[in-house]
Amino acid sequence: MVPERIGYIVWVNDLKAARNLEKYGTLHYVSRRMHYAVVYLNADRAEETAKHMRRLSYVRKIERSHRTDLKTDYGSKFPEEAPLELPDSEALSS
Secondary structure, three states, X not given: OOOOEEXXXXXXXXXXXXXXXXXXXXXXXXXXXXXXXXXXXXXXXXXXXXXXXXXXXXXXXXXXXXXXXXXXXXXXHOOOOOOOOOOOXXXXXX
């Protein structure tokens, strides 16, 4: 069974040191230009791990990703697709 994961955006001062975030969770992405990293943590220990990461000298700020809170069921919003009616080839040739 796959454990539930929560994403965190970790703003860092040092990009080389940001690679050390792998020991806290799954390091998904590191932005060189904007100096942040996306880390996925297990949901059961996410708050504890975030507290430990806040104490690191190269971490400026940590934000929780709200992607898991978004509704992703879009099926009921779209109407049934009507079959597409093509014109007769005789009508096009005249």
